[in-house]
Amino acid sequence: MDLLKKYELPAPKKQTPPMSTPKTTTLSTSTINPYFRSLLKLLEWPGPPTPISHYNSSTSPTKCNYYLLNPRKVYRIGEKLEVIIIARDHNGQPKQYGGDFFQAKLHSPALKAGVTGQVKDYRNGSYLVTFLLPWEGKAQVQIRLIHSSEAVDVLKRKREDYPEKAYFNGYFQLNGKSEVTECNLEVSGDEVCTYKYPSTGGTWQCRRPQTLPCNSLIYHSIGGFRTVTNHLEDSLLNSFVTDVVINGSVPSIYVTSDKTSVVLTSHLLVCRRGQEPRQPSGFYYNDRWTSLTCLGRHFPRPADALSCLKGKNIYMFGDSTLRQWFEYLESFISSLKRIDLHVNDLSGPLIAVDADAGLVMRWRAHGLPFRTTKTVMANIHDEVAHLAGIGGGPQTVIMLSLWAHFTTYPVRVYIERLERVRQEIRSLLLRSPETTVIIKSANTGYKSLYISDWLSLQLDMLLRAAFKGTGVIILDAWDMTSCHYLPDNIHPGPPVIKNEVDLMLSYICPK
Structure with a gap:
């Protein structure tokens, strides 16, 4: 084709x-x-x-x-x-x-x-x-x-x-009545409800309920395959x-x-934005990742990680593979305390703070499409709209992971989404060039018709090319998940996550 x-x-x-x-x-x-x-x-x-x-x-x-x-x-x-x-x-x-x-x-x-x-x-x-x-x-x-x-x-x-x-469910409720209809980026049929995001140009559609109005959409979930x-x-x-x-x-x-x-690392510079991952981008030895892209550091003690993140304002937008970073840091740094927002943890938003260190860390799902259990529709926000509302600065760190939930769609859907994200990140770095933006690449681990490593690789190639030369950091999780001794898993085990987070921290605190 x-x-x-x-x-x-x-x-x-x-x-x-x-x-x-x-x-x-x-x-x-x-x-x-x-x-x-x-x-x-x-x-x-x-x-x-x-x-x-x-x-x-x-x-x-x-x-x-x-x-x-x-x-x-x-x-x-x-x-x-x-x-x-x-x-x-x-x-x-x-x-x-x-x-x-x-x-x-x-x-x-x-x-x-x-x-x-x-x-x-x-x-x-x-x-x-x-x-x-x-x-x-x-x-x-x-x-x-x-x-x-x-x-x-x-x-x-x-x-x-x-x-x-792959399709989704939309849950409509009003005055004690409820209906469930099929939703997606675009659904077949003439009787549809279309929800527009004015700030981004994105849309979401659901089949129109038989008795309820379009504005009674309350919940969202994955429907099936x-x-x-x-x-x-x-x-x-x-x-x-x-x-x-x-x-x-x-x-x-x-x-x-x-x-x-x-000596493979003798010529490397400290980790900084603009460096392109090499092939291979690194290797494991004694379960520790050595980057061949930059002089990566390791943060063996919670105090080391906390010292790096002191005073940082962290935003994470993405999928569950990025949520693993949030959960790792939350567990590793005991002074980071989760604030219970009474939401679905699979879609967020999640927030953890260390007031004494001036550290605030947030994770939330990127915008639709997002495969999750039943969750409040209003809690799923378009990542581009959020980026537009961040002032940025030297203490601001933004992390993105945007690929896993797009493998079932034609590539034009992903390209259009990347274009909107890319434009907003360029605007952010124009108004605040000292902001750190880290984009996590795709993981290996999927092997099905709907969510396959081959499909993920294709999106990953587009992701890397789209952000080349934009001043963001591409963290190569593909290599880190494809050569570890643990079995392939889209949600890799603790040793892999620790090494990913250590490399991420190396870009925030290169020295």
Whole structure:
């Protein structure tokens, strides 16, 4: 699917097809900044030259294999290890095209060490994986087939053609009566309630209740997920062929350190805005993350973290992966006390303060769409409107995480949202350039049709490109969640969160 060509078509008239029929959404060139239109080129991904008609033609994780390119007897810190992957179908035949989504890491369970590998698709069924060798000691390769190229093609098509596959509930109440209807960024049908956000241009729609007025909408929640796949598509996304470790012939290697070894962090500067994450952006050793982007610090004691955050006015807007930062700091710094606002903790707003230290920390969900349990609609605010109301300053820290709840939508929805956020952040930094703005990248951990690592990666690529050169800090959580020894989880365990927060604090307090 050529996304750039698709989104440059004139916007069609609104239709009301059933969910069994794709609901194509297109983006008029008059409604998007040309800069963001160019971002669509980043999402090009190879795939099957023609639709497959049989499961056996897809990539099989049990038939794929890999081997070491140019093996050597001695490896030193700072050198590269290269591995070739050969993709095969279920009949054992080599694939002739690319597009398989592999994730690779070099790791050592005994050393609690790990680093991500960079995968290059030759588009002919073979792939080159390059690993940096960052620690002394034992290391072993692990490569997983997350999705076959055929499964990726399914993800791509369903993302663009079925924006209503994830839906929400709107709860209307008035004078003792109540109704529940379906809601979304856009719902099918002519009888709809449209809610506009004047300050941002965003909208939300619900099907009109039969007896109640549109202004009686009180609560919001996730509704569910629709089935939009056939039997073949389901088989391509089956757990037996998703996120499976493939077999290889690369034995464990031992990395040495001597006078010729490279000191990987010797050239790094302190953490500051404007630095672009490297590839890889860092590595784990003894369960501690060493950044290869900047001289990251560690904050082992609560007093260290509190000293860094003293006097800070912190705003967090985002999803549950950013809420984990709030909860970690709240637990780690015992003097931070939560103020009970009697709200749904999954959507907020949450607030914790340390009056003696002059520290105020807030988290709240970004604006709709937001998948959550039943919560008061009025408590879910558009993040752009909030940004417009922040004066900023050297003591103000703003953190954003905006991706996980957009994986079910066509990419134009995310691009339009990024454009609004980007414009508001530029305005904020123009009026208050000393404000610290940290944007957390996507996590790994999702593997389904609706919320997949491949879908997250595509949004993450757009996120990084959109904010490049804007003076914000991009904190690379993708690498930090993809090479740890803990199992993949969209909500990573405490060691990962601690390292993420330590890196975040390194940008606030670089020295």
